[in-house]
Amino acid sequence: MRRRSLLIAVPAGLVTVAGCGGDNKSDSSKASDSASPSAPATSAAPPPKIVGGPLPAVTAGTKFGEKPAVAKGSGDPSKQLAVKTLIAGGGKAVAENDYVQAHYLGQVWSTGKVFDNSYDRKTPLLIQLAEGSIIDGWRYALQGKKVGSRVLFSVPPTWGYGKEGNSQAGIKGTDTLVFVADIQGAFNASSSAKGTEVPQNDASLPKVGTNTDGKAPSIDIPKKDAPTGLVSKYVIEGDGETVAAKDSVLVQYKGVFWDNGKEFDSTYGRKALTSFGLQQVVKGWAQGLEGKKVGSRVLIVVPPKLGYGDKPPAGSGIKKDSVLVFSVDILAKM
Incomplete structure (x- = not known):
């Protein structure tokens, strides 16, 4: 996912209204040319049940901030949202509607094919955990997790890209996705400068x-x-x-x-x-x-x-x- 594939909802502020040659669409609103955890067109599924597994193992790059390697899924994945904290951070807890900054890797459960990762781009994802901004699997998996944490989770289609899948990324409508996310920061309306x-x-x-x-x-x-x-x-x-x-x-x-x-x-x-x-x-x-x-x-x-x-x-x-x-x-x- 390149920066322009992010679907970050930008509140209507006066500062962003002018100086754009009449085009007020953000860079993030353009069509995606690579996979990302950005939200599909609709997001109306009920909240999933959070379970502890099954989840594939992280076989390399096991430290926070390192690009991980993840084994292919074994057997059938959970039909719910499987979430495991691999490294527990000591920062603030992430809440609904927070902006989260994280490095991540995503792959398909059944094949182990990596469809996207931010580590190679050396640029973490920054996106709001809000309905319509990101797939629901991310919203529910990261809520309550603390900054500094590494989280491994699997997302079935219901809380991912749905029955349509994501053809650009080679994700079918039946694919369960596996993500590793290193939460580097979280921001909300009470955030301020630090220095x-x-x-x-x-x-x-x-x-x-x-x-x-x-x-x-x-x-x-x-x-x-x-x-x-x-x-x-x-x-x-x-x-x-x-x-x-x-x-x-x-x-x-x-x-x-x-x-x-x-x-x-x-x-x-x-x-x-x-x-x-x-x-x-x-x-x-x-x-x-x-x-x-x-x-x-x-x-x-x-x-x-x-x-x-x-x-x-x-x-x-x-x-x-x-x-x-x-x-x-x-x-x-x-």
Whole structure:
């Protein structure tokens, strides 16, 4: 599964509305060109019973984060969801509707054929455990498991790709699938930046709160003229990977107007995170986040020419030529 095969549901935020040449479809909404645990068109099966087996053995790559090798299934697989924690992590427990970041390998029970894995791509999956975003087998198998865990589970068609299967991946409608997932992170509406606070000594710039309790930070606008150029500065500097122009990110953010400090958009208010590609958003966001580290909180001041200019989104409450101020927590890179 390449990044563009992910079916991540992106809440409708103002930031992702403009700067895309009129095409607001995310990269993840395009047709898949490889297999993934992304959800089929419908997902209406009742919850499965969780059982302990049978499950094939992991024969190599047994450490967390290593690419595993898994034996072919022996005998008939369970008609329910078989789940086993091979390595118990010590992080937060995963809940329904969380975004989960995980490396994984998937293969067919009866043949042992690997149809997809993220280890070779060196890019973990980041997807929401929500109905319609991912196959139900993943939703139910990973709920309650802790970050740092390796989970082995088998998914019968009912909670996988259904009777239609996935022809692109060579998965038939009768195939039970076997997955190994290494849970590397979990994020929800209470997630915040993690890192080192950076002094905010420039009195001509807004000051952003440094709380990391999942609540919206304060943004105090100085009684000064707005800068004419883009401002992008760390408030909290994380220690994760650097964001590149081609990347997609998962964020918390809050946006206010420079002229009155009034909030016009916020993931905190919606209680839902937002994911997007840097090529989808207004230029001020794309340029402001490029080069910043995952885990950081970033102050971005967007002048009109790099924001919405004289064509703000209808119904947004944003006036023409508004200077916009954002606090952005970069939670993960996709």
